[in-house]
């Protein structure tokens with residue numbers, strides 16, 4: 001069980017959600033290697049000269065929520081592969097092994113910080129070096145000042161007398177600062193739980209979706225993915241390919257409208273009783289206003305397909321981004337109301353301090369960091385823990 005997934009109800013027995021009835025008919029799966037003998041082969045070959053999915057064109061999609069029970073809209077194609085190995089519960093990786101990877105991943109940020117304390121005296125020089133290290137980790141001026149001032153007070157108040165004590169005090173302060181960012185996702189909050197994923201180009205959206213889907217499968221959840229990145233053909237193929245390798249159904253549409261794909265996917269997810277529907281979207285910069293408008297539309301249309309959805313709106317951030325991450329969070333949050341963040345690529349960055357800035361500058365309305373990624377392997381994406389993060393930087 002991963003710390004970042006919260007359950008309310010008991011986990012269904014392995015394999016239950018993946019009964020054949022849950023699966024789409026072969027008709028809808030042109031890109032599959034699926035073994036089913038296929039009822040109607042037409043869509044397989046032709047890439048469906050897109051019949052213009054109704055929901056898309058109009059801001060208020062015609063199809064009412066009841067459409068959920070209807071068969072999936074024609075324009076969307078779907079792929080999935082061999083019977084999902086899905087619900088096979090695997091032992092959660094030992095937290096210790098994750099800590100080791102986290103520490104290793106954050107080693108560049110950590111190198112600037114943790115090394116300062118050994119054999120040091122508590123004097124102005126130490127505070128100055130700490131200030132430089134925090135700034136270099138991209139914690140930002142405001143957050144650095146806050147941490148240093150709190151540290152000085154704590155050192156005085158607790159009569160800390162050696163550098164080792166200062167290191168521990170800083171670790172505790174950092175963990176306290178980061179704690180409001182912790183939040184596991186409640187994967188039983190709705191059925192299906194609809195998650196919309198957005199972020200700038202190359203932040204790691206598609207990869208994170210793949211990793212999350214596997215974690216969710218391990219928790220016994222059936223997962224449906226929507227290839228909503230209709231701009232980049234390779235992105236669609238990436239998701240479809242990933243889906244077929246892992247036995248996850250993927251709704252996609254060649255050259256279609258992202259909102260239509262999302263709409264189809266949510267309806268399909270409802271009709272098939274899926275546990276989670278994850279909707280990928282194309283990368284975009286907050287300055288590309290028309291693309292931000294498109295994102296709002298996707299969000300709106302998802303709500304038409306299922307009132308209350310999307311239940312989770314995750315913004316994926318590249319950990320190398322540094323302070324610009326704050327502007328990205330603000331822009332995406334303004335557009336579609338972020339419920340959580342995924343910070344990827346913390347491995348290989350010296351800018352791990354940005355999370356402290358994220359916590360401090362948004363202390364009035366923190367947006368939780370639900371997951372962090374420290375590598376390309378499936379288990380390199382895990383739930384965020386303030387204590388673990390602070391410890392990986394300072395122990």
Ligand SMILES: Nc1nc2c(ncn2[C@@H]2O[C@H](COP(=O)(O)OP(=O)(O)OP(=O)(O)O)[C@@H](O)[C@H]2O)c(=O)[nH]1
Nearest residue numbers: 201202203204205206207283344345373374375376
């Ligand atoms: N080192 C490392 N690489 C990662 C991590 N997460 C994703 N990547 C890599 O980042 C690259 C971009 O990932 P994608 O998932 O394609 O990014 P995207 O946001 O979907 O990209 P667009 O669709 O172009 O916007 C890929 O090479 C991933 O393997 C991580 O935590 N660490």
